[in-house]
Amino acid sequence: MKVGDIVAITYKTSKARFRVTWVGEEGRAGQIGVQSVETEKCIWDATTLPPLAADLYVTPPAKVSKDLP
Numbered sequence: 001m002k003v004g005d006i007v008a009i010t011y012k013t014s015k016a017r018f019r020v021t022w023v024g025e026e027g028r029a030g031q032i033g034v035q036s037v038e039t040e041k042c043i044w045d046a047t048t049l050p051p052l053a054a055d056l057y058v059t060p061p062a063k064v065s066k067d068l069p
Contacts, residue, residue, distance in 0.1 A: 001032060011032070014043035022057050033057055 001007070005020045018034035 006014065006037060007032075007034065011043045012045075014041070016043045017042045025060055026055075027045070028057070 001020060001023055003020055003023060007018055007020060009018055010014055016036060016038045019037050021035050022033040024031035032065050
C-alpha cells in the first residue's frame with residue numbers, strides 16, 4: 001500500500017472509499033492515514049468518533065547511508 005492508493009473501508013454495514021494519505025514506518029508500521037473521497041458519506045457512528053483533532057503524523061527523516069566514504 002502506498003500514498004495515493006484508494007481503499008475501501010467497511011464499518012459494520014457501511015462502506016466507503018478513502019485515499020491513503022500516509023503509510024506508517026518504524027513505530028507506526030501497519031498504520032495508515034486516510035481521507036474520504038466520498039465526503040457525502042459517513043460510515044462511522046457518531047459515538048465512535050474521537051474528538052476532532054489534527055493528525056500529528058510527521059514523516060520520519062530520510063535515512064542516511066553509512067556506506068559513504
